Amino acid sequence: MSFSIADPGDGSAGLRAILAPKWQSALGRLRRHRSGSGTRLILLALLGGVFWTAAFGVSYRVLKYFRGVEEIGPLLAGKLLGVGLLAFAAILLLSNLVTALSTFFLAKDLDMMVAAPVDWIWLYLAKLGETLVHSSWMVVLVVVPILTAYGVVFDGGPLFPIVAAAILLPYFVLPTVVGAIVTLILVNVFPARRARDLLSLVALVVMGGLVLFLRFAQPEQLARPEGFRNLLEFIGTLRAPSHPLLPSEWAASSLMNWLLRIRDPLPPLLLWSTAGAFVVIGASFHRRLFPPGFSKSQEGANRGKSSSLLARLLASLLGWLPVTRREFIMKDLRIFFRDATQWSQLILLAVLLIVYIYNIRALPLYTGERVPFVLVTLVVFLNQGLAGFVLAAIAARFVFPSVSLEGRQLWLLRSSPLDLQAMLWSKYWVGTLPLLGLALVIVLVTNRMLQAPPFMMVLSTITTVSYTLAVGALALALGVFFPQFETENAAQIPTSFGGLVFMLAAVILLILIIVIEAVPVAEQLQSWQAGEAAESPASLVLALAGVVTLCATATVAPLHFAYRRLSNLEV
């Protein structure tokens, strides 16, 4: 069989013709961004620059230190790369699983593609390429500064970027093919929409498990080699996640061999030959399973029965609310718990919470000798900031998307006599109340673990409650200003540009709060340290009042502007 990329010559469409709309759309988007508001570009460039500089800086410092360590330095650098690429491979596999389902079975262009005279192999390659790009770009962005640091520290030379790209291409292709094959099999067993729910759930459970595994493996021990009995045990621990049959290990070895000038063609050969073989195996799966799978994906999800008991319970719980608000809240809750792409994120939330509390427990504050009171108070104060960041991340997941999720149904809300202000407040409380409960659990449990002094307990509780109320409002309001009405997967909404703006706004608010409270807290600590009796902490009360006022403003103002924006929103 001979293939021509441009035109197969038998009247059927070639790969170039299939990919042209994607390429042209991407160019169109780029042109629109260029001609549009420059603020977005500047903000993205600034954030990208800060991230790349930080990633490069940290990697450079670590690698520079490793390079200075006799004998085991390059080994450490190689193992670090191996572990990093293994973690990225796991992320890539999960991301490809979910993306392959969309590109191969749920994409809007598929009806046209399948109905057109397109050879199956071109469709397979085009969709594989699309999956590869969509699921891998974020990992590429993270890998570039890290590998740049490797190249600089180990004198990789001018050819290193080309070598790295040649080594990483098959490394990225492998999880894409595996993701496509698994999806193909799943869709042939379950309807596509059901498969999407299953995949989202599996992906999140595996991701949660991976985070817990990595955390409970206590990587901080590696930073304390004195805790090991001998060097062999230390090196043995370093080797733990590696395996000679893992492609990530081949990629790490290939890169390190180039950097250390070791001539060993086996790892890159293994990578390329395995990737090639997998693409061919994937093609044969596609040829056999895509037509029946695509036909099956046209079917709806399983017909589901409503739970009348739960509905009655909810209705009686919310019975005191006016009917419009009650029905609105019940609708939001029903949709949340029936959509696996939404509720399954609770698993990730639970993992995040466990890891957070575990981290606080793992702090060496009460092991061995007595830690000064000042240090404990400082940790409690910093914990408040960290908890704030965690709450912002949760609000981004659950509150930010709530208006976007109305999406195509907004016609109904706009044409009905629904008071938009009531809708906004309903969404605010539905999202913020659970967040508030969580905030109180985090701050009270961790403060108790840290044996926080009473004044810090009061300060951090009031601060966290005020901050949570503000963060809920900011998330909802910025969700109105940057809606993603076309997105079908709720999990993708927080990673949009608006989600980024929200996280920035939440972090800025957090920094302002810490700045306002830092000086009075420091003064209080100094007076304790000096052995002076605690005066009436007027400056602390004033600071707290300032924080409450700031948070109240950050709650009311965004909701006010969001209401105005929503009233003028045209759909």
Added chain:
Amino acid sequence: MIELQNLTKRYGKFTAVDEISLEIPRGELYGLLGPNGAGKTTTMRMIAGILRPTSGRVLIAGIDIGADPIAAKRRLGFIPDRPFVYDKLTGAEFLRFVAGLFGQEGPGLNRRIDELLGLFELLSWRNELTESYSHGMRQKLIIASALLHRPDVIVVDEPMVGLDPKSARLLKDLLREFVRRGGTVLMSTHTLEIAEAMCDRIAIVHSGRIVADGSMEQLRAQTASGDASLEDLFLKLTGGLSDRELSELFDS
């Protein structure tokens, strides 16, 4: 019952609806016809309160929808051209939610929901998620939701798309009965036979403006078209390909 006063909608330099004025009294079924992109859907979405006019006013039962949207929308039932509903709600839950939006509750609500679901042959699908509904079933569910709160005015955009012949006939009968009982319907359609058979008055919209308006007889008189059909009138007013142009298209 519906009054449009110099209704205009601009998107940047493009004028989608250009100074449209019309008045539809109680008990009238009014048809809005026009080629694709003429401004029909934009007009209907402004009447439903989904889009804000650049200038001009929309009055529903004498209430300015811009000044008092909640009161005006209480009198209105809107049926859009594309049946987007919440996938994760059942048909009955969707109707209950819509009833809630219109402040409806009480013991009679379940009966009303079942009545409407039964009318559109969706009763056996009452407790199924709407993600498993076909396009036509969703369309019927939306039509049922627009009738739920007993509106005075129905604004319906392309009502027959996706409906089977039996449901299309049911909808026609429903709208006629609604009008006979004093209701007002504004309907846009591309199916000229339906417009000719159902509408009391018709407006033909072209490039955002009403180019002709009235009963079939008045339209014929306005265009000096003798006993021409609505299709001929439509093509005369909005332009169409001649036989010669069509054969050039296939010969080229």
